[in-house]
Amino acid sequence: MTRTVLITGATSGFGAAAVHRFAQAGWKVIATGRRSERLQPLVERYGKEVVHAAVFDVRDPVAMEAALLALPPAFGDIDLLVNNAGLAQGTAPAQSASLKDWTTMIDTNITALVTLTHRLLPQLVERKGAIINISSVAGVYPYPGGNAYGGTKAFVSQFSLGLRSDLHGTGVRVTTIEPGMAETEFTVVRTHGDQVASDKLYTGANPMTAEDIAEQIFWVASLPPHLNINRLELMPVSQSFAGFQVARE
Ligand code: NDP
Ligand code: 8X3
Numbered sequence: 001m002t003r004t005v006l007i008t009g010a011t012s013g014f015g016a017a018a019v020h021r022f023a024q025a026g027w028k029v030i031a032t033g034r035r036s037e038r039l040q041p042l043v044e045r046y047g048k049e050v051v052h053a054a055v056f057d058v059r060d061p062v063a064m065e066a067a068l069l070a071l072p073p074a075f076g077d078i079d080l081l082v083n084n085a086g087l088a089q090g091t092a093p094a095q096s097a098s099l100k101d102w103t104t105m106i107d108t109n110i111t112a113l114v115t116l117t118h119r120l121l122p123q124l125v126e127r128k129g130a131i132i133n134i135s136s137v138a139g140v141y142p143y144p145g146g147n148a149y150g151g152t153k154a155f156v157s158q159f160s161l162g163l164r165s166d167l168h169g170t171g172v173r174v175t176t177i178e179p180g181m182a183e184t185e186f187t188v189v190r191t192h193g194d195q196v197a198s199d200k201l202y203t204g205a206n207p208m209t210a211e212d213i214a215e216q217i218f219w220v221a222s223l224p225p226h227l228n229i230n231r232l233e234l235m236p237v238s239q240s241f242a243g244f245q246v247a248r249e
Pocket of ligand 2: 135136146179182
């Protein structure tokens with residue numbers, strides 16, 4: 001039977017690559033994001049019966065609800081929720097960071113994610129479905145300038161484990177994917193539009209690609225129903241860890 005996945009943040013990066021991966025594998029895909037001009041080509045490429053574009057800002061619960069109520073009947077039975085929409089804003093240390101950047105990250109990476117998850121949980125339970133949440137290594141390992149972004153992703157990882165616990169016995173699977181450096185629009189967004197800074201970060205680093213992450217999302221979703229990957233952390237070979245720092249007088 002054809003399964004249906006709802007992927008947030010499908011206009012770019014991991015989400016867009018995941019739309020291609022799932023659509024090509026025969027899933028029906030609900031692709032969401034604010035930039036409708038990015039979603040329309042996906043609908044045109046795979047057809048209206050395969051990809052449905054749902055245009056809304058995940059921070060707007062009224063728009064989210066309207067988009068869900070407007071789903072065509074053929075896309076109404078969601079088997080998999082991929083909570084991927086998210087962003088970092090800024091790299092400044094906490095003491096000089098923008099509070100607006102922080103609240104944007106919290107609203108998008110946390111509040112919107114729990115709102116959509118809460119809304120879809122009853123039908124995911126009914127269908128013995130699955131949830132894949134996109135967290136980050138930034139939620140596991142602190143780094144300078146990671147402050148609120150890392151905090152939001154730590155929430156995503158821990159919330160996912162909590163969901164696993166609450167959903168015990170329901171058959172619903174929950175996975176957190178925690179990627180390291182991958183080249184997408186992430187750094188352009190984080191720097192408020194600095195393409196040069198983004199190119200500088202990724203040049204020579206051989207970062208992961210959006211397709212690398214989409215492949216992991218698809219792999220997790222395709223495992224036999226008795227298997228649950230709790231968390232999946234991955235990095236490019238070029239990225240690893242640094243030690244503690246000590247401030248001396
Ligand atoms: P991109 O910037 O390429 O994609 C982000 C996606 O999120 C876009 O489709 C964007 O859609 C969507 N989005 C952001 N804000 C909103 C909003 N308010 N409403 C609806 N959609 C929104 O980045 P990535 O693909 O790299 O990021 C995807 C996820 O992966 C994020 O959660 C990110 O934190 C995480 N991640 C990224 C890593 C990386 O190195 N790239 C590593 C680890 C985790 P639109 O703007 O059209 O609304
Ligand atoms: C994004 C990965 O390492 O830039 O979540 O924080 S990192």
